[in-house]
Each structure stands twice: as C-alpha cells, then as structure tokens.
Amino acid sequence: xxxxxxxxxxxxxxxxxxxxxxxxxxxPVTQRSVLDALEASYPMLRGTIRDQVTHxxxxxxxxxxxxxxxxxxxxxxxxxxxxxxxxxxxxxxGAMAGG
Amino acid sequence: xxxxRLLIGTRKGAFVLTSDGRRERWDVTGPxxxxxxxxxxxxxxxxxxxxxxxxSSSWFGQVIQRSSDGGxxxxxxxxxxxxxxxxxTHQWYDGTPHPWEFARVWHLxxxxxxxxxxxxxxxxxxxxxxxxxxxxxxxxxxxRTHESGRLWQPGAGxxxxxxxxxxxxxxxxxxxxxxxxxxxxxDNAGKTWRPxxxxxxxxxxxxxxxxxxxxxxxxAMHRSRPNxxxxxxxxxxxxxxxxxxxxxxxxxxxxxxxxxxxxxxAHEPETIYVVPIKSDSEHYxxxxxxxxxxxxxxxxEWEALTNGLPQSHCxxxxxxxxxxxxxxxxxxxxxxxxxxxxxxxxxxxDRWAPIVRDLPSVVSVxxxxxx
Numbered sequence: 001x002x003x004x005x006x007x008x009x010x011x012x013x014x015x016x017x018x019x020x021x022x023x024x025x026x027x028p029v030t031q032r033s034v035l036d037a038l039e040a041s042y043p044m045l046r047g048t049i050r051d052q053v054t055h056x057x058x059x060x061x062x063x064x065x066x067x068x069x070x071x072x073x074x075x076x077x078x079x080x081x082x083x084x085x086x087x088x089x090x091x092x093x094g095a096m097a098g099g
Numbered sequence: 100x101x102x103x104r105l106l107i108g109t110r111k112g113a114f115v116l117t118s119d120g121r122r123e124r125w126d127v128t129g130p131x132x133x134x135x136x137x138x139x140x141x142x143x144x145x146x147x148x149x150x151x152x153x154x155s156s157s158w159f160g161q162v163i164q165r166s167s168d169g170g171x172x173x174x175x176x177x178x179x180x181x182x183x184x185x186x187x188t189h190q191w192y193d194g195t196p197h198p199w200e201f202a203r204v205w206h207l208x209x210x211x212x213x214x215x216x217x218x219x220x221x222x223x224x225x226x227x228x229x230x231x232x233x234x235x236x237x238x239x240x241x242x243r244t245h246e247s248g249r250l251w252q253p254g255a256g257x258x259x260x261x262x263x264x265x266x267x268x269x270x271x272x273x274x275x276x277x278x279x280x281x282x283x284x285x286d287n288a289g290k291t292w293r294p295x296x297x298x299x300x301x302x303x304x305x306x307x308x309x310x311x312x313x314x315x316x317x318x319a320m321h322r323s324r325p326n327x328x329x330x331x332x333x334x335x336x337x338x339x340x341x342x343x344x345x346x347x348x349x350x351x352x353x354x355x356x357x358x359x360x361x362x363x364x365a366h367e368p369e370t371i372y373v374v375p376i377k378s379d380s381e382h383y384x385x386x387x388x389x390x391x392x393x394x395x396x397x398x399x400e401w402e403a404l405t406n407g408l409p410q411s412h413c414x415x416x417x418x419x420x421x422x423x424x425x426x427x428x429x430x431x432x433x434x435x436x437x438x439x440x441x442x443x444x445x446x447x448x449d450r451w452a453p454i455v456r457d458l459p460s461v462v463s464v465x466x467x468x469x470x
Contacts (some may be wrong), residue, residue, distance in 0.1 A: 008158075009134075009241065010134055010156065010158070010159060011159060013132075013133075014159075014162065021225045044175040045161070046178070046179070047160050047161065047178045047179060048159040048162065048178075049159075051180070052178075052179045053181055058159065058160060059374075060158040061158060094159075095158065
C-alpha cells in the first residue's frame with residue numbers, strides 16, 4: 001500500500017525531500033506503521049516526530065488527515081481509509097506556537 | 100597565509116565566517132539549518148575540516164550535524180541520547196525531586212586527537228561521548244550518578260552541562276561545569292568525578308560555600324598551563340592554580356563581576372577576557388556600554404577595551420559560549436551578542452569591529468585557525 005505523508009517544512013529540509021513523501025507500508029496502515037516506514041526511509045527523522053525510545057509523539061507535533069485531528073488516537077488504530085489507499089495524505093504538522 | 104574560520108550558532112541557524120590572516124574582510128555563509136536553534140558548533144583539533152553542530156528545536160527535538168569539508172556540506176548523524184540506567188532525580192526549581200529528562204545538547208567538545216571522538220554536554224546535565232563520528236552516543240554515567248546529583252538544580256536556562264575542558268597534557272583529566280551544580284573534575288577519562296568548588300561563595304544558595312549548587316557560567320584554561328583555571332561564575336570571577344582544588348576571587352576592579360563568557364589569550368596565559376553584565380536580572384552591560392575587560396595579570400587588575408564597541412544605548416548580552424580566540428599572532432578575539440552582532444579584534448582586544456551586525460541572537464562562537 002502506498003501512503004502519502006506531508007512533512008512540516010523543517011523536516012522536509014532535514015530529510016532533503018520536496019513535496020509529499022510516498023511510502024510503501026506493509027500490513028495495517030496505522031500511525032505506527034506509517035512512522036516506522038517513514039523513519040526506515042529517512043533515518044534522519046528518527047527522534048524528530050516521536051521519541052526514539054518510548055515512541056511517544058513529540059508534544060508540539062500533531063497528526064491530521066481527512067480534516068480530522070488524529071494526534072490522540074492510538075498509534076495502532078487504523079488510519080482513515082482514504083489515507084490507507086493513498087487518496088488523502090497524512091499531515092504531520094508543527095503546532096502554531098513560538099517565533 | 101593562515102586563515103580564520105568562525106563557527107557561529109544562533110537562535111535561528113548557523114553561520115560560517117572566514118577571513119585571511121589579516122582578519123579585515125570576511126566571507127559569510129548561512130544560514131545553515133535556518134529556523135533551528137544552533138546551540139554550538141565546533142571543529143576537531145585533529146582535523147579542522149571535521150565539524151560538529153548541535154541543532155535543536157522545541158518542535159523537532161535534537162539533531163546532530165557533521166561536516167567533513169569545513170562546513171560546505173553537512174550530514175545528519177546520530178541523535179539518540181539515552182541516559183544509561185535509572186535516571187534518578189535532581190532538584191526542580193522549587194526544590195522538589197524531578198526526574199532527569201534529556202532536552203538538548205548545549206556543547207560539543209571534539210577530542211584533541213581523534214576526529215571521530217566527541218563529547219556532548221547536555222541538558223538535563225550529563226556527559227555523552229561518541230567514538231564513531233556522531234553515529235552513536237553513549238553516556239558516561241559516572242557524572243550524573245555522582246552522589247551529589249540529587250542536589251543539583253537548574254539555572255534559569257535549564258540544568259545544563261555547558262563547558263568541557265580537556266587537559267592537553269593528561270588525556271585522563273577532564274573538567275566540566277554545570278549550571279547550577281558547579282565544576283567537576285575527572286582523572287580517569289570520565290569514569291568518575293568529584294566536585295571542585297572549594298573557595299566559591301554563592302549567596303543565592305542556602306549554604307554559600309556548599310560543595311555543589313554553584314551557578315558556574317564558564318571555565319577556561321590555557322593549553323600550556325592546564326592546572327590554571329579561570330571561571331566566570333553567576334557573580335564573581337575566580338581563579339584556580341591547582342586544577343580546581345581551590346579557587347580565589349579575582350574580580351578586582353571590574354564594574355560588575357556578573358557575566359557569562361571568559362577566555363584566555365592564545366599566547367599569553369595570564370591575559371584573560373570577560374564581558375561584565377550589570378546584573379542577573381538585567382542581563383545587559385553597565386551604563387549601556389559594551390566593554391570587554393582584559394586582565395594581563397591573570398585577574399584582579401582589569402582594563403576596559405572599548406575601541407570600536409558601542410559606548411551608548413547598548414543593551415545586548417554575551418552568552419557563555421559566545422567568545423573565542425584564534426591562535427594567530429597577534430591573537431584574534433571574537434564574541435557574539437544577543438543582538439546579532441559578531442565583533443572581532445585582530446590584535447588582542449585593542450581595536451574592535453563588527454564582522455556582521457544583524458544575525459539572529461548569537462548563542463555560540465568558535466574560532467578555528469587554519470593553515
């Protein structure tokens with residue numbers, strides 16, 4: 001399954017990608033499986049979205065898709081079908097705070 | 100002709116400034132890693148083109164960058180900093196126990212002999228080391244687990260290990276400083292540590308002469324005399340002639356003995372520099388005059404260096420890692436301000452000029468002298 005992910009600008013720069021990232025995800029499409037695939041393809045992103053040990057989402061990052069805030073969903077909950085089919089992207093968004 | 104390269108860390112990116120030995124005209128590149136906080140960049144003494152940089156953000160956490168070509172290109176390396184074993188607690192601001200939590204890397208200190216070995220001083224205070232060029236990092240836990248660790252507490256900027264000095268004559272000896280715990284020394288390459296704060300006096304803590312708890316802002320040494328240490332403390336400029344076994348105050352005639360950086364002239368081990376700041380609540384120069392003070396006597400007798408520095412309406416700060424010297428003759432000295440200026444003097448502080456004026460707030464300045 002090919003999943004689309006939109007990174008915040010600073011992480012696009014860090015991972016040296018333009019535009020969306022397309023990832024092949026095996027098995028159920030969940031936050032965990034998508035982030036696992038993302039970090040496997042872009043190791044420099046390890047620790048920037050979730051803690052490297054606990055895998056907890058960093059406090060100032062949110063996960064949106066299909067006009068829903070999925071940040072507080074279980075990391076093992078299935079993502080919405082349009083994300084799993086690649087029709088809609090998973091958005092990783094930096095909180096609007098700071099300067 | 101020799102060259103000088105300045106590695107500048109700011110709140111919103113890094114900059115690399117280069118000049119020939121005259122140090123009059125400078126090329127500026129950057130921002131590198133724009134928008135990220137760059138706490139510190141430093142080059143390897145064993146391979147000056149090998150650079151390491153601490154890149155961090157409240158949103159995205161800690162990243163470590165490495166360059167093998169003097170900052171022209173960079174690659175991100177390992178950023179997994181995990182405390183070794185149970186973390187225990189230190190004191191929080193209100194005196195309650197608080198678990199150790201990694202926040203960021205404040206300072207990177209490359210080995211004097213191996214470009215792949217680097218020490219990292221982090222917040223919450225601990226010491227990490229890489230021996231593979233930054234790919235993996237391991238804690239040297241003997242410092243954090245020192246019996247006094249439960250009494251350490253954060254300064255206003257966090258509980259940070261901000262200074263590391265490697266003894267050039269004794270590879271087993273290292274000095275570190277933590278705000279607000281004090282200064283520590285290891286004589287076995289970082290395995291075990293002991294506080295070296297005898298002689299410090301801090302009225303802001305319950306026991307002003309306690310073994311730990313002092314807010315040491317910066318320590319410095321000259322390579323030729325590693326047993327002589329200089330310290331800028333929260334208040335007081337201090338000196339030790341016995342590798343930190345005892346300290347004495349050398350603030351002398353300074354207009355304020357509060358400040359952050361302290362550094363030593365490259366060729367004159369008794370010539371030292373500080374930037375007096377009015378107070379711990381104001382954090383700007385006395386009388387709105389930006390003055391570096393130089394002592395040629397290892398302290399106590401200080402002269403103001405003002406030529407080329409703003410002498411009115413100046414209310415910037417100079418942070419602890421934001422001063423550095425090159426090793427040309429005459430010695431060049433450089434510092435950056437929270438107002439985004441980087442000033443340089445090619446003659447030991449007699450005459451200053453801004454190299455750049457409008458960078459983001461400067462956090463760190465490191466000078467490299469290149470062949």
